Amino acid sequence: MQSAAAIEAVFRRERARVLATTIRVTNGDFDLAEEAVQDAFAAALARWPSEGTPDEPRGWLVSVARNKAIDVIRRRIKLREIVAAEPQTDQGSATALVAVPDDRLRLMYTCCHPALATEAQIALTLRTLGGLTTEEIARAFLTSPVTMAQRLVRAKSKIKEARIPYEVPEASQLPERTDAVMAVVYLIFNEGYAATAGDAWFRRDLCREAIRLGRLVAELTGDPEAHGLVALMLLHDARRDARTDDRGDLVLLEDQDRTRWDRTQIDEALAVVPIALRGGSGPYSLQAAIAALHASAARAGETDWPQIAALFDELVRRQPTPIVALNRAVAIAMSQGPEAGLALVEQLAGELADYHLWHAAKADLLRRLGRHREAATAYRAALARVGSEPERRFLERRLAEVLV
Amino acid sequence: MQYLLLIYDTEKAGATRPEAERNKLFADYMTFTNDIKASGHFKAGDALQPTHTATTVRIRDGKTSTTDGPFAETREQLGGYYLIEAKDLDEATKIAARIPSAKLGSIEVRPVMTYPS
Numbered sequence: 001m002q003s004a005a006a007i008e009a010v011f012r013r014e015r016a017r018v019l020a021t022t023i024r025v026t027n028g029d030f031d032l033a034e035e036a037v038q039d040a041f042a043a044a045l046a047r048w049p050s051e052g053t054p055d056e057p058r059g060w061l062v063s064v065a066r067n068k069a070i071d072v073i074r075r076r077i078k079l080r081e082i083v084a085a086e087p088q089t090d091q092g093s094a095t096a097l098v099a100v101p102d103d104r105l106r107l108m109y110t111c112c113h114p115a116l117a118t119e120a121q122i123a124l125t126l127r128t129l130g131g132l133t134t135e136e137i138a139r140a141f142l143t144s145p146v147t148m149a150q151r152l153v154r155a156k157s158k159i160k161e162a163r164i165p166y167e168v169p170e171a172s173q174l175p176e177r178t179d180a181v182m183a184v185v186y187l188i189f190n191e192g193y194a195a196t197a198g199d200a201w202f203r204r205d206l207c208r209e210a211i212r213l214g215r216l217v218a219e220l221t222g223d224p225e226a227h228g229l230v231a232l233m234l235l236h237d238a239r240r241d242a243r244t245d246d247r248g249d250l251v252l253l254e255d256q257d258r259t260r261w262d263r264t265q266i267d268e269a270l271a272v273v274p275i276a277l278r279g280g281s282g283p284y285s286l287q288a289a290i291a292a293l294h295a296s297a298a299r300a301g302e303t304d305w306p307q308i309a310a311l312f313d314e315l316v317r318r319q320p321t322p323i324v325a326l327n328r329a330v331a332i333a334m335s336q337g338p339e340a341g342l343a344l345v346e347q348l349a350g351e352l353a354d355y356h357l358w359h360a361a362k363a364d365l366l367r368r369l370g371r372h373r374e375a376a377t378a379y380r381a382a383l384a385r386v387g388s389e390p391e392r393r394f395l396e397r398r399l400a401e402v403l404v
Numbered sequence: 405m406q407y408l409l410l411i412y413d414t415e416k417a418g419a420t421r422p423e424a425e426r427n428k429l430f431a432d433y434m435t436f437t438n439d440i441k442a443s444g445h446f447k448a449g450d451a452l453q454p455t456h457t458a459t460t461v462r463i464r465d466g467k468t469s470t471t472d473g474p475f476a477e478t479r480e481q482l483g484g485y486y487l488i489e490a491k492d493l494d495e496a497t498k499i500a501a502r503i504p505s506a507k508l509g510s511i512e513v514r515p516v517m518t519y520p521s
Contacts, residue, residue: 115493162515163405165492173494 007048011041014058016129020103022065028110028166030128030156032069040065104129105220106167112181113164120155121184122191127152129216130209140206141191178221182229182284185213189233193240207237224279227272228288234269235291238262250390254300266295286315305335322351330361338365356385360395363402372402406447406516407488407496412480413509415454432504440488445499449486480509487516 015037022033040061054060111124122141126132132140138148158164169177192206211233218226242256251257273292276285290311297303312328326348333341342365345358352358363378379399386392421429440446458474474481486503490496493513500511 113493115497161517162513163492165494169494 004045004049007041007044007053010053010057011044011061012131014061015131016104016107017058017102018061018065019128020107021062021101022069023107023110023166024103025066026069026073028159028163030124030159032072033065034128036065036069036072037061039068102220104216108181108217108220109168109177110159110164110166112177112184113159114177114180115162115164116155116158118184118187120151120158121180122187123148123151124155125184125213126188126209129213132209136205140203178217178223178226181217182214182223182226185210185217186229186233186284188213189236193236204240207233207240211237224276225282225284227279228276228282228285231269231272231276231288232284232291234265234272235288235295238265238269238295244390248390250394252394253294256300258298258300261295270295281314281318283315283319286311286318290315303334305331309335322348323355326352326355326358326361333365333368338368341365342369354385356382356387356391356395359385363398367398367402375402405490405492405496405518407490407493407500408514408516409486409488409496409500409503410482410512410514411484411486411503411505411509412478412512413483413505414479415481415483417508418483419454429504436502436504437486439502440486440499445488445490447487447489449484451484452482454483455481483509 018040019033019037022036023030026032026036043064044057044061048054107128108125111128112121116124119141123137126137126140127134134149134152135145138145141148159166168174189207189210192203192208192210211230214226214230214233217223218230238261239253239256241262242258242260243251245251269288270292273285273288276282276288279285281289290308293304293308293311309328309331312324312331316324316328326345329341329344329348332344342362345362345365348358359378359382363375363382366372366375366378376399379395379402383392383395383399386395437446437449455474458472460471460473460475462469483505486499488496488499490499493515496513496515500506500513503511505511
């Protein structure tokens with residue numbers, strides 16, 4: 001006897017894989033595949049409680065979904081000659097189909113195809129691989145369910161009408177396309193992690209979902225950078241509870257109560273970082289290594305800043321963006337003193353003049369050098385550009401400190 | 405599956421291109437066209453006269469109006485097209501990237517609508 005809750009748990013676990021294989025049967029028609037998978041689930045709810053759970057629930061679900069999809073195709077466009085090649089199996093005795101290929105990887109590459117807009121890639125990935133509802137995705141990204149639904153419809157229709165291939169890209173394109181997949185996963189994570197706007201519960205869920213997707217990419221591609229990405233997300237996420245105080249105000253890394261960090265998650269990440277770095281030190285792996293050094297310091301004062309600065313040197317070589325350079329400058333300030341850091345920060349004035357954290361970093365270094373009047377000017381400049389409320393409150397506190 | 409590859413480029417750049425470069429571009433187009441004919445992807449393709457030869461026709465309130473020039477003033481103008489047969493978008497974009505003008509302007513890849521027979 002199977003309870004509906006237990007069946008639902010099986011379904012949640014297997015949905016992405018079943019869907020991925022069904023999309024292959026429907027030849028890239030996402031809507032038809034989703035419908036068929038939903039039907040298969042309904043069939044499971046109706047039959048498993050009395051007939052018992054099949055030995056291969058995934059195989060059963062795939063087989064039923066596949067037959068439902070083929071039925072619809074048969075009826076819809078009467079492609080009898082194509083369908084005739086597919087032997088029709090009895091929906092009940094689906095156990096014959098045991099080996100279900102893992103099609104989640106091709107689903108991932110299709111959802112993150114560069115011909116789709118980034119927002120569409122994110123929504124589609126969360127909807128199909130993550131299994132979030134359209135309402136949940138809309139809530140997480142602060143848009144209306146109608147807008148989100150339209151975005152998904154348009155993306156699915158482009159896949160179908162422009163015939164975006166449903167396959168793992170060829171070797172020559174693989175690194176670039178895997179980068180796109182990882183970028184989507186990290187965007188999902190940051191959406192859940194960085195902003196404090198919106199529904200807190202969904203934001204946390206979004207981070208979990210990103211980590212789950214990241215694990216999937218790492219597992220299916222074996223790409224060391226994907227392992228690095230997973231470690232990086234685990235390490236950031238481990239600090240979540242210590243990042244804000246009871247009033248929801250921001251707590252800086254150096255002031256965080258490190259006993260509130262999630263040790264289990266940190267330990268898991270620390271084991272992954274060496275594997276990631278062995279793969280050639282890509283940007284995610286390097287960032288994970290930096291986060292690992294922070295996580296390994298029992299007290300802020302014990303942080304290995306020279307090592308962190310060295311990792312930033314490498315990161316800036318691979319990812320020469322002003323934001324990375326700013327972070328490097330801060331690490332150098334910590335290892336060589338605020339003066340050295342300030343000189344590097346000043347060099348970025350042209351590129352980052354509109355970025356509130358550039359002004360905040362500059363203000364912080366001036367404050368530490370005792371140049372309070374200049375620090376106050378920089379804090380005010382940061383405040384004029386800041387977006388989120390907790391960050392604003394933090395900067396106002398700091399401004400008040402230097403004005404004393 | 406058929407795709408229309410629309411070739412956009414700035415006409416001004418084309419008009420002021422030195423002769424040697426123009427000849428080279430023409431030769432590159434010849435090579436490309438022959439290549440996709442040989443590979444079986446080619447269905448049709450033409451270069452268009454510049455936009456100053458264009459006329460736009462529209463009917464509003466039952467009245468036909470004919471005006472000089474293209475429908476929209478854009479930074480890049482439609483200068484030619486290829487109609488190709490490709491198995492999916494990846495193959496189509498790969499072919500589009502081989503069009504000589506891809507290095508100068510941009511190529512819009514549009515799937516051709518198919519109707520269920």
